[in-house]
Structures are given as structure tokens and as C-alpha cells.
Amino acid sequence: MSTQTLTIDGMHCEHCVEAVREALESVRGVSVEHVEVGRADVAYDPSAVSEDQLATVLDDVGYELSSA
Numbered sequence: 001m002s003t004q005t006l007t008i009d010g011m012h013c014e015h016c017v018e019a020v021r022e023a024l025e026s027v028r029g030v031s032v033e034h035v036e037v038g039r040a041d042v043a044y045d046p047s048a049v050s051e052d053q054l055a056t057v058l059d060d061v062g063y064e065l066s067s068a
Contacts, residue, residue: 001031001043006054009064011037016063023061027053 008020021035029048033041042054055065 002046003033003041003043006040006042006058006065007067008038008040008058009066011063013037019061020058020063023057023063024054027057030054 011017011020017035017037020040021032024030024032024035024040024042027044027049029045031043033043035041044054051065058065
């Protein structure tokens with residue numbers, strides 16, 4: 001497992017935090033450690049989950065992955 005801090009644009013409130021948490025938790029192989037406005041700490045298996053997959057799932061709920 002690899003631990004990563006994701007910087008996420010478009011988050012402004014607790015609703016955003018929960019939406020991002022749920023979106024990331026829906027990805028098989030991702031374990032969400034902490035989410036706050038603007039960032040998420042996750043652990044994932046890079047051989048099973050790509051950064052593009054994380055960006056897509058965040059985009060689907062209205063947020064943008066600005067860096068991982």
C-alpha cells in the first residue's frame with residue numbers, strides 16, 4: 001500500500017468532505033485515512049488503482065484532483 005495526500009479543488013464545506021470521502025471509499029483498493037476541506041489522505045495499491053482513476057471518481061462528484 002502507498003500513502004498519498006491528495007490536493008482537491010472545489011471543496012468548501014462538510015458536505016464536500018463527506019462527498020469526497022464517499023467517492024474515494026467507493027474505489028476498490030482505496031482506504032481513506034482522513035479528509036478535510038482541500039485534501040484527503042489515502043492509502044491505496046498503485047498496482048490496482050491509478051491516479052487517473054482517483055481523478056475520475058472525484059470529477060464525477062464535482063471536484064478536481066489538483067495534485068497527488
